[in-house]
Structures are given as C-alpha cells and as structure tokens.
Amino acid sequence: MLGSLQLLQPTNVAEASGALRDFGERGKLYAGGAELLLLMRHGLLQSEILVDVKKIERLHRIAWDDDALSVGACVTHHALETHLLVREHAPSFAYAESQVANVRVRNQGTLGGNLCFNDPHSDPGTVLLVHNAAVTLGSQRGERQIPLNDFFLDVYETVLEPDELLLDVEIPSLPSGMISAYLRLHRFQRPTLGVAAAVKMTDGIIAESRLAVGCVGPRAQRLAELETKINGNSISDAKRIFAEQKNYLRDMLQPVDDLLGSADYKLYMTGVLLGEALEQAARKDGVRK
Numbered sequence: 001m002l003g004s005l006q007l008l009q010p011t012n013v014a015e016a017s018g019a020l021r022d023f024g025e026r027g028k029l030y031a032g033g034a035e036l037l038l039l040m041r042h043g044l045l046q047s048e049i050l051v052d053v054k055k056i057e058r059l060h061r062i063a064w065d066d067d068a069l070s071v072g073a074c075v076t077h078h079a080l081e082t083h084l085l086v087r088e089h090a091p092s093f094a095y096a097e098s099q100v101a102n103v104r105v106r107n108q109g110t111l112g113g114n115l116c117f118n119d120p121h122s123d124p125g126t127v128l129l130v131h132n133a134a135v136t137l138g139s140q141r142g143e144r145q146i147p148l149n150d151f152f153l154d155v156y157e158t159v160l161e162p163d164e165l166l167l168d169v170e171i172p173s174l175p176s177g178m179i180s181a182y183l184r185l186h187r188f189q190r191p192t193l194g195v196a197a198a199v200k201m202t203d204g205i206i207a208e209s210r211l212a213v214g215c216v217g218p219r220a221q222r223l224a225e226l227e228t229k230i231n232g233n234s235i236s237d238a239k240r241i242f243a244e245q246k247n248y249l250r251d252m253l254q255p256v257d258d259l260l261g262s263a264d265y266k267l268y269m270t271g272v273l274l275g276e277a278l279e280q281a282a283r284k285d286g287v288r289k
C-alpha cells in the first residue's frame with residue numbers, strides 16, 4: 001500500500017529541477033510510474049513528494065531534425081513502437097520498443113524512465129547504442145548533451161545529477177546503406193539477452209558494422225573492438241570470429257548468473273545472436289517496419 005503523497009506537476013524544466021533540489025531525498029521524479037510505484041508499493045523506496053514531469057510539453061515531442069530523430073523523455077514505448085517517423089528512420093528501435101513487456105507497460109512506461117532507471121534487462125538502450133544516440137540532460141543550471149554510451153554507468157546507475165532531468169534523446173539515422181536488426185531472447189517478459197547489429201555490405205564483404213549487446217551484464221555495451229575485427233570479412237567469417245571471441249565478450253560484458261539464465265549460457269547465446277542479427281541485417285530484412 002502507498003501512504004499519502006503530495007503530487008507536484010511542474011510545467012517547465014527549471015521548476016521541476018528546482019523541486020528536486022529543494023525536496024532532496026523526500027521528492028522523486030515521476031514519469032509513467034511503472035518502476036517507481038512498484039518500488040514504493042513494495043517498500044523498497046520511500047517518497048513524500050512526487051514530481052510528475054508529464055506536464056512539461058517538450059518531453060512529449062517526436063520530431064525529425066537535421067538527419068536525427070528527437071524523442072522527448074516522456075514519450076511512451078507504445079508511441080515509439082507505432083510512430084511513423086520512428087518506424088521510418090529507426091525501424092529496429094521501433095521493433096525493440098514493440099518487444100517491451102506487454103501492452104499495459106508499453107502504454108504506461110516512457111523511454112526516459114527506461115533509460116534513467118537503467119535496469120540491465122531492458123531493450124531500448126541496446127539498439128540506441130548502434131545509432132550513436134545522445135541524451136540531453138537539463139536542470140536549473142542549464143543543459144548538457146552526452147553520448148548515451150557515457151550516460152549508462154552501472155546497474156541502476158547513470159550520470160544524472162539529483163536535480164537533473166533527462167529531456168530528450170537524439171537518434172541519428174544510420175549511415176547510408178547500413179541496415180540494422182534487433183534480436184532478443186526471453187523466458188519471462190524482461191529480456192535475458194538483447195543484441196543489435198547494423199551492417200553495410202559491399203560485394204558480400206562487411207564494409208562497416210556496429211554491434212551492441214544488452215542484458216548480459218551491468219549495462220548495455222557497444223562492442224567497438226569486435227566491429228573492427230569483423231569489418232572486411234564475410235558474414236560466415238564474422239560468425240566464426242564471434243564464436244572465437246568468448247574471452248573478449250566476457251571481459252566486455254561481465255556476464256552474471258541470475259534468474260534469467262547462467263552467465264555461460266548468456267555468453268554462448270550472445271555469440272549466436274550476434275551472428276543471426278548480422279545475417280538478418282546483411283540480407284536486408286533486418287529493417288523491420
């Protein structure tokens with residue numbers, strides 16, 4: 001059961017940030033509430049004041065600006081899965097959004113809430129890494145933009161300051177000719193493993209690639225070194241390289257045993273799914289609309 005709570009509904013970023021600063025530990029930023037209310041109901045988190053940011057107009061924007069999609073933090077998973085601009089410019093991201101949980105969570109949960117909570121068993125962050133996405137953070141002190149790769153720190157940990165809000169996510173389009181695919185493995189609603197691959201092929205050879213893996217360890221990771229290793233190879237050679245790179249993958253991903261699978265199983269399946277995602281993207285059916 002939840003005790004009595006005060007609800008604040010600021011209409012701009014400075015007001016929201018000021019409330020977070022003034023109330024400190026007593027106040028919590030609240031978007032869809034899919035995670036926050038669950039934690040409070042189970043007594044894992046206490047709060048007296050909820051700072052509901054959904055009245056801030058900017059946080060609901062989806063737009064195509066100068067070769068990049070801009071998505072406000074309060075846009076829901078369901079809106080992202082169905083929005084025409086997202087399906088056109090970042091189809092694998094739209095597909096990943098369609099795989100989140102169930103329709104109830106997709107209608108309630110927001111992209112910002114998902115990224116800021118940074119539960120390792122999440123879908124959107126992994127595919128956003130192959131887009132070289134960046135996040136804009138804002139507070140009373142101003143705004144700063146940082147690559148998503150630098151935003152995630154560790155399990156449930158990001159670079160957000162206590163009075164800072166995630167405002168929007170910039171998602172550049174992939175380079176011309178590059179196609180992406182997202183694959184996930186799950187036993188329950190949350191993914192055990194999520195893999196994003198993007199590839200540009202020239203005469204059957206990988207000219208350029210991007211790879212990211214999520215859910216295996218503390219945070220979603222881009223695998224830049226592995227990208228360099230597979231460039232210049234065929235898809236079947238790349239699959240062989242993935243199978244040989246167990247030690248690199250273990251070091252990069254730091255797999256953990258948990259209720260969703262053993263570390264060894266996740267590591268083995270990472271190699272398999274990377275190969276499948278790459279092949280799907282190379283066949284040009286990776287783009288799912």
Ligand SMILES: Cc1cc2nc3c(=O)[nH]c(=O)nc-3n(C[C@H](O)[C@H](O)[C@H](O)COP(=O)(O)OP(=O)(O)OC[C@H]3O[C@@H](n4cnc5c(N)ncnc54)[C@H](O)[C@@H]3O)c2cc1C
Pocket residue numbers: 028029030031032033034035036037038053073074099100101102105108109110111112113114115116117121122123124160164165166167189190191
């Ligand atoms: C049953 C269940 C199944 C799920 N399955 C999946 C799944 O398969 N894949 C997946 O990816 N996710 C899954 N999720 C996670 C889900 O996507 C997130 O719960 C949701 O996106 C959180 O968004 P929210 O708006 O509800 O966040 P909230 O619960 O409102 O907030 C979560 C946290 O983020 C902070 N926060 C929220 N917005 C901002 C912001 N703009 N700036 C700064 N801080 C902010 C809050 O203060 C809080 O600490 C699942 C969740 C549940 C409950």
